[in-house]
Amino acid sequence: MSTQNSETRIFRAPGRVNLIGEHTDYNDGFVMPVALDFFTWATVSPLENHKLQIFSENFNEEIEVDLDDQNLARRGHWSDYPVGVAVVLERAGYRLRGAKLRIRGEVPIGSGLSSSAAIEVATASALVANSGLNIEARELARLCQRAENEFVGARVGIMDQFVSLFGKAHKALLLDCRSLEFELLPLPDNVRLIICNTMVKHELASSAYNERREQCEAGAKYLNVTALRDATLEQLEQHRSGLPEVVYRRCRHVITENTRVLTAGEALEQGDLDHFGKLMAESHQSLRDDYEVSSEELDLMVELAQKIDGVYGARMTGGGFGGCTVNLVRNEKVDEFSARVAEGYEQVTKIKPEIYITTAADGAEEVSHG
Ligand code: ADP
Ligand code: MG
Numbered sequence: 001m002s003t004q005n006s007e008t009r010i011f012r013a014p015g016r017v018n019l020i021g022e023h024t025d026y027n028d029g030f031v032m033p034v035a036l037d038f039f040t041w042a043t044v045s046p047l048e049n050h051k052l053q054i055f056s057e058n059f060n061e062e063i064e065v066d067l068d069d070q071n072l073a074r075r076g077h078w079s080d081y082p083v084g085v086a087v088v089l090e091r092a093g094y095r096l097r098g099a100k101l102r103i104r105g106e107v108p109i110g111s112g113l114s115s116s117a118a119i120e121v122a123t124a125s126a127l128v129a130n131s132g133l134n135i136e137a138r139e140l141a142r143l144c145q146r147a148e149n150e151f152v153g154a155r156v157g158i159m160d161q162f163v164s165l166f167g168k169a170h171k172a173l174l175l176d177c178r179s180l181e182f183e184l185l186p187l188p189d190n191v192r193l194i195i196c197n198t199m200v201k202h203e204l205a206s207s208a209y210n211e212r213r214e215q216c217e218a219g220a221k222y223l224n225v226t227a228l229r230d231a232t233l234e235q236l237e238q239h240r241s242g243l244p245e246v247v248y249r250r251c252r253h254v255i256t257e258n259t260r261v262l263t264a265g266e267a268l269e270q271g272d273l274d275h276f277g278k279l280m281a282e283s284h285q286s287l288r289d290d291y292e293v294s295s296e297e298l299d300l301m302v303e304l305a306q307k308i309d310g311v312y313g314a315r316m317t318g319g320g321f322g323g324c325t326v327n328l329v330r331n332e333k334v335d336e337f338s339a340r341v342a343e344g345y346e347q348v349t350k351i352k353p354e355i356y357i358t359t360a361a362d363g364a365e366e367v368s369h370g
Helices: 080-091 115-130 137-152 159-166 205-223 233-238 245-269 273-289 296-306 331-349
Strands: 009-018 033-046 051-056 061-066 099-105 171-176 182-186 191-201 311-317 322-330 354-358 365-367
Touching: 009 115, 009 159, 009 322, 033 115, 033 159, 033 354, 051 080, 061 080, 080 115, 080 137, 099 115, 115 137, 115 159, 115 365, 137 159, 159 171, 171 245, 182 245, 191 296, 191 331, 205 233, 205 245, 233 245, 245 273, 273 296, 273 311, 273 322, 296 311, 296 322, 296 331, 322 331, 331 354
Parallel strands: 051 099
Antiparallel strands: 009 033, 009 365, 033 099, 033 171, 051 061, 171 182, 191 322, 191 354, 311 322
8 A cells, every 4th residue: 555645636537438430530420438437546646846756556667757858758658648648738838746646447458448548537637636727628638639649649539538538427428529519318227338359459450440531531522521420321322423432331331320329319318229229230230341340250249249138239349350349238138148248259269258347437536545
């Protein structure tokens, strides 16, 4: 146990899963993530200098940086995330007080549940409070995103940081990635979110991601819209003959996916989980066939899930080419689901999947103990 003085404070921020709305964020569209009851904790106390001492329990390592050092830059190290947050805050004009930070994460690292946003938001919340600052949550989400874009060097949208701050227990968050307006929609208590990790990540992911982005940009340009968010299916059909077939299909995914997210929002509002689950299935199909970002493992995981009674919906979640599926499952079926999907998946692939049983949680907050 570390010694704690009266100025020690503890913050936590959750990981997330996206229920529907995949590859829509960079098309200015809609997404529907949920903050999960897996958290990263940051315990902070002030230092009488302008330094940061950061210890990660997960990596069992402490680092120290001087915030006056003008040459702080990415090292390809876990500390890039919290240091990046501090550097971006300072560059935005917020003067930070020196701090001792202890990080403990229970979000699986590198599994697509955004342990990165969780550590950024937990660190940012802790540093801001420790410095006696007050930063509006929307601005804080943007700063954390900027830390990951500019300091860590990962091209990510704002969804993860946003939901880690604004998520709520019993709610899914429908986010307009263009305006950052959002709505919290009810998730009934009789379901769990089960996340199945295929434990596979295909190398293709980053080159394919950039290729998809370019295809979307080409489609938007041809349709003469700012972003695919502004295009309708009718417009796309009218222009079909002038578009390469593959670009047409990429556009069709994005346009139909945006509609699905909005319809899924209405379904949640009406408590219609059957309809919501159907939209999840359609989303998976569209990602598999039109956007071509699924994989054999993801398809298998979804097929296994769909065979089980009490499963409302199953789909791949995240960028694709491996990673996780998300499943909406009735509480009383959780054990059966976990056992049958794990067994079926291992039988075919010889890979033992990881299965996380989760539920919606509140976004970042100060807590009294870690
Ligand atoms: P994901 O966000 O899907 O979990 P990323 O690759 O985006 O995967 O982010 C994972 C990285 O975030 C880790 O490799 C590490 O650098 C950093 N990180 C996440 N959680 C912690 C933690 N508890 N302690 C230290 N670094 C962490
Ligand atoms: Mg991440």
